[in-house]
Amino acid sequence: MSDEVTGAYGARAESYHRLLGTAEGASPAEKDLITRWARTVEGSIIDAGSGSGRWTHILHQMGLEVMGIDITPELVGIARREYPDVTFIEGSMDTLPVPDGALGGILAWYSLIHTPPEQMPDVLAEFHRALRPGGSILLGYIDGTEVTTVEHPIAPTWSWSAAEMTNLLDDEGFRIIHSQHRQDAGTWPQATVIAIKKQ
Template sequence: MTEPGFLSTTRTFYDTIATDYADHFRDALETRPLDRALLAGFAEVVRDAGAGPVADLGCGPGHVTAHLHALGVPVFGVDLSSQMVESARRTYPDLRFDEGSMLSLDLPDGALGGVLAWYSTIHTPMDRLPDVFAEFHRVLAPGGHLLVAFQSGDEPLHLARPWGHEVSLDFLRRRPDHIAGLLGQAGLAVHARLEREPEGVDTAPQAFLLARKPAGATRS
């Protein structure tokens, strides 16, 4: 099967910038107390549900995966970029990191108590988001939770030559109401949402949605 072009473009972009990206974002959570609070709340509801481990999908260099681990959550990371996975493994050798795509996860139905998509759906075209969210629903156990973070808005940001590398990529902004609707269509009920104004290097408001696969749902 031919791989969608956006996956190839995204992989090449992050393979190219992996080292610089890891250096730049490794301590990013230290200056973002609200982001840490959201991750702590997610960790607590996942632990309380007791439905299984968390997959940090689009984990990049693994700093958020490690943060969830420090909060007492059984967690592993998955990323499309082999160079990001290698970077995460070097930095956090005691944690698990796998290479993979959110469109087709190498996980059994209902295997996860939580899915974290921390700014990792922002390169997926809108018409493919239902496929991604259906895959999230498949791998979540009944009662499992999803936390998704993304930039809020309509106009994409085109990023070219980051850190001087000859690559570029579109960062796709979304409207929270639209994403909540797509999650609902996938069988994931949104029960909390937050939007904060830009801060630091942010170029747009940031949105966060917490959703849950109903406890009575089938595992696939």
């Protein structure tokens, strides 16, 4: 992720947290999907691109071993302030601070939308490295008819078609076991994918 993205989120960290980042403001449908996925995970979880920490906090409340990682120092600071009992670290999704095969699951909830398409294989390869065989990822992303840029108020953003996302995940050693598409009023088309690391 570029310095442009990090700086843009850093400058808006407090307003972003107030608008989108509180656990109390989490969508019930999103919370249901994420918590149902988390209950299937065997082992520890990383919330990759954890922002101000609401999903990491929710998973921690479930009694799961979870850590949040984000590249924006200001957001990591807010997460530590709001949820002091949860572990948050500053770092990048393409260099996760765990040994090979250490994780049971990785949550990347709309945190890959600012990743340029040419960098996505490297990020997913890192996810694959960090997961144990049979471990899973849950991705939220912007749905589209192709890989293309979309207007975003903070930073450059890309959408993916279902076919292109499927091919990308397959190429990086994942098998999709769940996908969902929806269109909420006033926002982009949304897509979610659960994929497991191939044996």
